[in-house]
Amino acid sequence: MVWLPSIPSDLNLPSGCRRLTGTSSGAGGTVLLNRWQSPELSTPDCLLVLASTRSAEVQGISAAGCTAAARRTTALADAELLIHGPGVPPRWPLPPLPAGVSPALISRVVAETIPLNLQVAALGLPIEPPFPHLRFEAPSHGPAHCLSGGAAMDPERAGQLIRRGKRLGRRLRRPLVLAECVPGGTTTALAVLTGLGLPVAQLVSGSALHPPMELKQALVAEGLSAIQPVTTDPEVLLAAVGDPFQALTMGVLLGAVESDQPILLAGGSQMVAVLALALAALPPCQQQSLCNRVMLGTTAWLAAESLESAIGPSSLEALLLRLEHHFGVALEAYAAGLRFLHSRHQQLRDFESGHVKEGVGAGGLALLAALRGVDHGTLLQGCDDAMDRLLQATGLRPPAP
Numbered sequence: 001m002v003w004l005p006s007i008p009s010d011l012n013l014p015s016g017c018r019r020l021t022g023t024s025s026g027a028g029g030t031v032l033l034n035r036w037q038s039p040e041l042s043t044p045d046c047l048l049v050l051a052s053t054r055s056a057e058v059q060g061i062s063a064a065g066c067t068a069a070a071r072r073t074t075a076l077a078d079a080e081l082l083i084h085g086p087g088v089p090p091r092w093p094l095p096p097l098p099a100g101v102s103p104a105l106i107s108r109v110v111a112e113t114i115p116l117n118l119q120v121a122a123l124g125l126p127i128e129p130p131f132p133h134l135r136f137e138a139p140s141h142g143p144a145h146c147l148s149g150g151a152a153m154d155p156e157r158a159g160q161l162i163r164r165g166k167r168l169g170r171r172l173r174r175p176l177v178l179a180e181c182v183p184g185g186t187t188t189a190l191a192v193l194t195g196l197g198l199p200v201a202q203l204v205s206g207s208a209l210h211p212p213m214e215l216k217q218a219l220v221a222e223g224l225s226a227i228q229p230v231t232t233d234p235e236v237l238l239a240a241v242g243d244p245f246q247a248l249t250m251g252v253l254l255g256a257v258e259s260d261q262p263i264l265l266a267g268g269s270q271m272v273a274v275l276a277l278a279l280a281a282l283p284p285c286q287q288q289s290l291c292n293r294v295m296l297g298t299t300a301w302l303a304a305e306s307l308e309s310a311i312g313p314s315s316l317e318a319l320l321l322r323l324e325h326h327f328g329v330a331l332e333a334y335a336a337g338l339r340f341l342h343s344r345h346q347q348l349r350d351f352e353s354g355h356v357k358e359g360v361g362a363g364g365l366a367l368l369a370a371l372r373g374v375d376h377g378t379l380l381q382g383c384d385d386a387m388d389r390l391l392q393a394t395g396l397r398p399p400a401p
Contacts, residue, residue, distance in 0.1 A: 014370035016337020020296075020303055020317050022330060032295050032332050035262050036175070037371045043115040044175040044264070044368070047252075048082060048107075048361060049182075050075035050133075051123040051245035052143035053152065056184030058219065060212050071095065071183040072126050078104040078181045078360050079120050082111065083131055086390035091130045093394075098209070100356035101347040101387065103299075106338070107179065109382040110365040114372050117174070123161070123244035136164045136248055147191050147241040148219045150226025158239040158247045165251020172261040177368065178252065178274075179266045179361025182245045186211075189273035191220045191241035196280050197232055198326050202307055203319040204269045209354050213307070234280040246274055253278035257290050265296045266364020268316055268357070272296070272323060279327045288329050296320070296333035297364030302357040303335035336366035338376050345387045 012033075013019065035041065055061065056071045076092040081104040084090065094102050111118055121134040124143045137160065144152040182188075190204040205211050223241040231237070238247055253275065256263055265271035275294060279287050298316065307315045320333050340348040350356060369379060 013334065014337060016300070016339070016376055017367060017370055018303070018335050018337075020298075020333040020335055021320050021324065022332070030332060032262060032292065033334075033371075036264065036295065036368065042174045043117055044177050045117045045119065046111070046177040046179060046361065046365070047119050047121060048079060048179045049121045049123065049245045049248060050079055050125060050129070051180070051182045051185070051243055052125050053182065053184045053188055053243040054143050054146040055148070055152075055187050055219065055243075058146065058184075058215070060215055061184055061187060061219070074183045075125060075181040076127060076129055078102050079129065080131065081105065082108050082360060083118070083120065085112070086386045087393055089393055098355060099347075100350035101390070102360065103356055103358060103362035104181075104360040105386050105390065106362040106379075106383060107360045107365050109379060109386050110369045113374055113378070113382060114369050116177070121248065123248060136161060137244075141244075144243045146219075147188055147223040150223045150240045152188070152223075152241055152243065153239045153247070155235070155239040157244075158235060158242070161244055161247035162235065162251035162254070165248040166255035167251075169252040169255020170258045172256060172259040175262045175264070176252075176256075177264045177266050177361060177364055178249055178271070179364065180245050180249075180270055181360050182243055182270065183207075185243060185245065185270045187216045187219060188241060188243045188246065189270045190216055191223055192234075192237050192246065192273050193269075193276055194220055195224055195227070195232065195237040195241060196234065196276055196326075198276065198322055200319055200322060203315045203322070205302065205305055205307060205315060205357065207357070207359070211307070232280070234277045238277060242277075245270070246277060249274045250277040250281070253290060253294065254281060256293055257282070257286055259293070261293070263294045264364050264368060265294060266298075266361035267296075267359070268298045268302045268363070269319060272319055276323055276327075279329065284328070287327050291329045291331050294331075296331065297367035298333070298335055299358045299363035299366065300335050300337060300339055301351050301354065302363060305354065305357065334367055336363050336370060338366040338370075338379050340380065340383070343380060344384050348383060348387060
């Protein structure tokens with residue numbers, strides 16, 4: 001894995017931010033970007049979708065918690081940090097990480113800085129959340145099965161989540177930020193993208209500093225080989241090798257075609273996979289219409305990661321380009337400019353070396369804050385202060401200023 005150097009920001013973007021798609025056409029704003037920057041923008045809804053898949057329990061597959069047991073409560077811990085803040089003792093402490101701290105810290109700071117209507121949905125978690133949340137299915141469904149078996153979810157369950165997501169998408173009355181916390185979710189993302197026919201084996205990252213590419217690809221190959229007959233049908237693939245988050249949010253995007261509200265996909269490859277599933281389910285005449293409503297926002301760290309070499313675009317940029325070519329659409333995707341090079345905390349500086357890259361909507365929300373006029377210095381100070389509170393809540397002493 002190679003980290004690419006920073007690229008100067010586009011002229012009409014906040015300092016440090018950059019466009020990841022369509023850069024060959026030159027700098028300049030777009031109707032969708034301008035809409036998110038408009039002073040007349042309604043306070044956005046932010047929906048954090050928590051979901052669980054047994055794929056995360058495969059040894060070595062994810063760094064969103066050092067053990068399979070820790071990963072079972074990662075989503076709960078991240079959501080508590082986002083909802084209650086770092087100064088409140090959580091019911092479920094953040095799981096130990098090899099380095100860094102949960103990106104939910106960034107999302108919380110943004111939520112404290114700009115107006116957001118925050119809601120959390122829980123899908124298939126092994127433990128009932130101890131905080132108010134939206135239910136789109138009975139908790140008894142539990143986590144999706146490991147994708148390697150080619151039967152991750154019952155087709156009826158997947159179809160019901162898609163239908164309920166569609167209903168939500170059709171009824172949008174305000175701009176929507178979609179965020180996720182799904183340990184193991186980059187592997188299910190790789191699975192559905194590969195199943196749809198996109199050549200992305202070396203382009204889908206993960207939460208680890210050095211993602212276990214061979215392990216992920218082996219699981220995906222095993223799961224896809226179990227699907228008989230072979231198909232590229234998005235709903236069949238989703239049920240076979242996907243996860244509940246993908247089902248619900250695919251439905252939201254399909255329903256949003258009938259809404260005039262913009263959607264910000266806050267994340268990386270998992271959001272690309274959801275968009276690909278929705279595009280595959282639409283007739284070609286409606287695919288660009290969906291893309292005209294959807295913008296992807298991610299972190300500078302994920303946007304700079306190259307899993308193969310330092311030549312050419314980053315892995316995420318290459319992934320987005322292949323999605324555009326596969327469906328014949330034009331997408332808007334941007335990287336936030338927030339960096340932690342000058343943070344007081346080692347846990348935040350660890351982001352700069354790739355120990356933590358994205359999650360819980362951190363990149364999209366940091367981008368939104370910048371588009372709403374919040375400078376990166378303010379966010380950095382907010383994250384340093386939040387880290388102070390998190391350490392104090394766990395009985396540790398923050399570093400001296």
